[in-house]
Amino acid sequence: MKFWSLAILIGAAAYGVSEGANARSISVRTSPNDETQQTPVYGATEAPIGHVKFCYYHAEDCSPGDDDSREVLLTTSRWTELQTVNREVNRQIKPMSDQAQYGVLENWTYPTSGRGDCEDYVILKRHKLMELGWPTGALLITVVRDESGEGHAVLTVRTHRGDLILDNKHSDILAWSNTPYTYIKRQSATDPRHWDSLVPMREGPNVAASGTDARK
Secondary structure, three states, X not given: OOOOOOOOOOOOEXXXXXXXXXXXXXXXXXXXXXXXXXXXXXXXXXXXHHHHHHHHHOHHHOOOOOXXXXXXXXXXXXXXXXXXXXXXXXXXXXXXXXXXXXXXXXXXXXXOOOEXXXXXXXXXXXXXXXXXXXXXXXXXXXXXEOOOOOEEEEEEEEEOOEEEEEOOOOOOOEEHHHOOOEEEEEEOOOOOXXXXXXXXXXXXXXXXXXXXXXXX
């Protein structure tokens, strides 16, 4: 898997979000013509084997939460939390493939060594946000193909302003539709052990986050 800084030149639209008397403008990069910013879902699909194994060892991270919320009100404080978690994890963790670190192709886990690949960044960001009180149904591990056609993982955060993407390749938080990625599958908002397809059935097979077959 390749890691590099990604510069994306897109127009920015400011979302105003009120939070009491000290309301501030939250700027989320999004296409001005997009009326909806929710990622389309095309039914259930198989979970990546890396996630299945992760849930075996970390069942607490894969259980539906008590809070049924599947979208978060994007207040100023919530926006700050997203930015802080995304930047801190990106800065703290050094990129290293599972093959180089563990001698295996796929090992979804917490990057306790200070090194990890894209899934490990996502797992840690999701965990930190859950610790801050974000509902599990709004924090969805997502598998994509990047601009080079390689497997990659990002964190989709579902808000009332649409689906936002936290990514280890850069620290800007973008609307999902303004990333350069092809979306393949993601965790279900109703049960984090289950996964939904983001690909219309006619478009073919799935890929796992590191470019391997998700069904293996």
